Amino acid sequence: MPKITAAKTIVTCPGRNFVTLKIETSDGVTGVGDATLNGRELSVKSYLDDHVIPCLIGRDAHRIEDIWQYLYKGAYWRRGPVTMTSIAAVDMALWDIKGKLAGLPVYQLLGGANRSGVMVYGHANGETIDDTITRAGEYLAAGYRAVRLQTGVPGMTGTYGVSKDKFFYEPADADLPTETVWSSERYLPVVPELFAAAREALGWDIHLLHDVHHRLKPIEAARLGKDLEPYRPFWIEDPTPAENQDAFRLIRQHTTTPLAVGEIFNSIWDCKALIENQLIDYIRATVTHAGGITHLRRIAALADLYGVRTGCHGATDLSPVSMAAALHVDLSIPNFGVQEYMRHTAETDAVFPHAYAFADGQLHPGDAPGLGVDIDEAAAAKFPYRRAFLPVARLQDGTMHDW
Numbered sequence: 001m002p003k004i005t006a007a008k009t010i011v012t013c014p015g016r017n018f019v020t021l022k023i024e025t026s027d028g029v030t031g032v033g034d035a036t037l038n039g040r041e042l043s044v045k046s047y048l049d050d051h052v053i054p055c056l057i058g059r060d061a062h063r064i065e066d067i068w069q070y071l072y073k074g075a076y077w078r079r080g081p082v083t084m085t086s087i088a089a090v091d092m093a094l095w096d097i098k099g100k101l102a103g104l105p106v107y108q109l110l111g112g113a114n115r116s117g118v119m120v121y122g123h124a125n126g127e128t129i130d131d132t133i134t135r136a137g138e139y140l141a142a143g144y145r146a147v148r149l150q151t152g153v154p155g156m157t158g159t160y161g162v163s164k165d166k167f168f169y170e171p172a173d174a175d176l177p178t179e180t181v182w183s184s185e186r187y188l189p190v191v192p193e194l195f196a197a198a199r200e201a202l203g204w205d206i207h208l209l210h211d212v213h214h215r216l217k218p219i220e221a222a223r224l225g226k227d228l229e230p231y232r233p234f235w236i237e238d239p240t241p242a243e244n245q246d247a248f249r250l251i252r253q254h255t256t257t258p259l260a261v262g263e264i265f266n267s268i269w270d271c272k273a274l275i276e277n278q279l280i281d282y283i284r285a286t287v288t289h290a291g292g293i294t295h296l297r298r299i300a301a302l303a304d305l306y307g308v309r310t311g312c313h314g315a316t317d318l319s320p321v322s323m324a325a326a327l328h329v330d331l332s333i334p335n336f337g338v339q340e341y342m343r344h345t346a347e348t349d350a351v352f353p354h355a356y357a358f359a360d361g362q363l364h365p366g367d368a369p370g371l372g373v374d375i376d377e378a379a380a381a382k383f384p385y386r387r388a389f390l391p392v393a394r395l396q397d398g399t400m401h402d403w
């Protein structure tokens with residue numbers, strides 16, 4: 001049996017922070033897992049170093065489900081982003097090891113490919129509607145079949161989703177949280193204008209997405225969904241914070257615009273009511289923050305029963321290890337919808353050499369055994385950790401708002 005002989009966490013900041021778990025086995029085979037939780041990176045590192053790794057040594061690396069259950073039930077204090085990201089990192093690393101030992105890419109172990117590749121969406125953003133559409137046109141020309149549109153709100157600085165560097169959007173931008181200002185009243189009319197102009201300029205042969213980023217009240221989100229209906233958005237994402245899941249019933253009563261939720265969910269229990277009550281159309285839980293490949297597949301299987309498809313989070317704060325793991329899941333499940341794809345910087349790609357590749361609007365995980373991604377530890381060591389926080393949002397009168 002391949003025994004776990006050692007495990008360590010590696011923190012690196014090739015432009016942004018990433019935490020990676022590397023597990024070694026008695027066969028000499030190693031596996032990697034992404035343990036990055038944006039803005040709270042060192043909490044996960046400590047959870048792994050202090051509370052998980054000591055319990056892994058000597059275990060059979062093949063027993064993925066048993067180790068998952070052991071870490072989940074054994075913690076007693078279940079769920080939460082730090083715990084579930086830690087479990088996810090172990091799970092990914094063990095699937096990587098299993099694939100390498102079998103000589104197969106992980107998607108083959110998960111049942112094989114269900115499709116030629118994984119449709120991805122890119123991020124088009126700009127200060128103005130024209131800028132955003134120009135960026136979206138570039139994605140179209142590059143072969144993308146889906147693109148997310150975000151634009152500046154006149155009079156507001158620091159609108160969510162609009163970045164200085166147009167290509168490598170990175171919200172965790174400062175040593176202490178940046179303060180941004182928000183106005184739902186100003187935002188609400190801008191998005192339908194953006195979508196009208198986008199359909200006019202780009203036509204109908206492209207999926208258009210939008211992220212509300214938890215900013216609206218339920219009735220405002222219902223209004224936005226209704227206003228966007230003529231432009232057939234692929235989805236609106238996180239229309240309201242999802243702690244109150246009944247809000248989605250209200251939104252649903254008013255609009256047929258598809259709803260996507262779940263990038264901050266960390267277990268199937270966060271998704272269950274939304275899925276079973278058919279209050280959403282896409283579930284965005286990630287392999288890194290929702291317990292790894294093992295748990296994400298369970299969420300996808302539940303979603304499939306209710307006609308809900310996946311649309312996994314794939315922001316740059318998830319490392320290429322996470323992207324690779326997501327692609328193996330995406331390729332192998334029946335109810336895949338779309339995969340978010342924000343490109344990493346060249347420095348990040350150099351630290352994490354990977355087999356996945358983009359062609360014709362799709363990503364494919366490649367056919368290397370395991371996840372097909374690694375960490376170059378010497379390259380990683382050149383980029384020490386830098387504290388970085390996500391921003392906060394306040395209304396114009398200073399009231400704290402959801403970011």
Ligand code: GCO
Nearest residue numbers: 038171211213263314315317
């Ligand atoms: C998305 C997300 C990201 C998050 C980021 C936070 O849809 O891609 O909303 O942009 O804000 O992942 O760390």
Ligand code: MG
Nearest residue numbers: 211237238263
């Ligand atoms: Mg989002």
